[in-house]
Amino acid sequence: MRLVYRLCGVVLVAIIVTVAAFLYWWNRPIPLAEDYRFVVVEGATLSSISRELAGLGLIEYPVLLARAGRVLQVDRGIHAGHYLIEPGISPKGLMQLLASGDTLLSKLTIPEGLTARQIMDLIQSQAELEQSLTGIDDPRILSRFQSVGGVEGWLFPDTYRFTANTSDKDIIAIAHNRMQKELDRAWQRRSENTQLETPYEALIMASIIEKETSHAGERGEISGVFHRRLAQSMRLQTDPTVIYGIGEAFDGDITRAHLRDKGNIYNTYQYGGLPPTPIASPGRASLEAAVMPKEGTSLYFVADGRGGHVFSDTLAQHQQAVRAYLQKLRNN
Structure with a gap:
């Protein structure tokens, strides 16, 4: 009987030591000096993840980690993604992190x-x-x-x-x-005096406005110019559409030959109305400007050399503004 007690005692001590050793390992920080980005691919298993972590030197005993994860049912909730493993984390913390789905974006x-x-x-x-x-x-x-x-x-x-x-x-x-x-949101808010008949036309107009200016305060005014020109059956005569039609062959210098080119279907100097498609992806501000043009009388605009534009009501005023802009370019 004493032998049985002794054997039970030995087994109990062994269990206590094993559990203590496991808990020590389970809660001990892994050997990691700096943040590490770990990727769990779609379909990865707890065993494959444990082996990969061991191969990286982040954990010991991958089989033990996998088995512990299964006992705790962590393996049922592992999410694919990028995880940030930080210094001080333990094997237990690793399992909790992987099960949380707290992936990096x-x-x-x-x-x-x-x-x-x-x-x-x-x-x-x-x-x-x-x-x-x-x-x-x-x-x-x-x-x-x-x-x-x-x-x-x-x-x-x-x-x-x-x-x-x-x-x-x-x-x-x-x-x-x-x-x-x-x-759709912009189109629902469109102005009554818009010359645009469909949301797609609004997208085209917005793309031109987007390429014409990066100044928030000018978008509505540029839209107004284009709407008034459309209303009066005037060609838009906007350089960005021509440049888009030239494509990769454009070297940064738009010429008179480019403006006279009828082979370019995006050439709004030669063709009336809007170009066939948008010429870029416009942001929200340009979408709103396209359907809510600013009221006014200007029909022309040209760069002012400072990142903005000079707006003119008449061709004579516009030509004067163009000459001033060209003179500024020569002076610089």
Whole structure:
């Protein structure tokens, strides 16, 4: 009987020592000197994650970690994504972090005024995104935007935050849906005196305004000029549309030959009305300006050499403003 008691005592001591050792290891900080960004891929198991952590030298005993996680049912709630592992965290804390789904968000900023091709290049430069598209001419993009006149102008410029396993196609879809909402919102608030007949025309107008100025106070006035010109059947005569039509061949210098080129269907010096499509992705302010033009009498504007524009009511006034601008360029 004494032998049984002794054996039970030995077993009990062994259990106590084992549990104590486990708790010590379970709660002891892992050997990490600085923040580490750890990626859990879609479909990863607790065993594969534990082996990867061990391979990085972040934990010992990966089998023990995996088994402990299963006992605690952590394996049922692990979320794919990027996790920030900080110094001082324990194996227990690691399991809690992975089960929390508290993943890091990556960020992509699409500036106003970019073309669809430029936006696609920006998206494809993001290493955090899963790349599935071949480019802006990918058949899946062409199919998605076929019913709305093409992709140009339909990707809303903003800062988008996304988790791991987000794809380039996902960002395209999110930016498109956002532009649809912003355009609908602006169209519902349109002025009674707008010359625009459809939301798509508003998108085209907004894209031109976006490329003409970055000054918030000028957008409405530029919109007013364009609306009055449309009302009087005057050509818009706006350089950004010509430049867009030239495409990659444009070297930064717009010439008289460019302005006379009837082969450029975006040449608003040669063709009346709006160009066939947007020429860039406009932001909210330009969308609002497009449908709420500022009242006035000006029909012309030219750069003032300081980042803004000089607005004129008559051609004679405009020509004088152009001469002043050219003189300023020569002086500089």
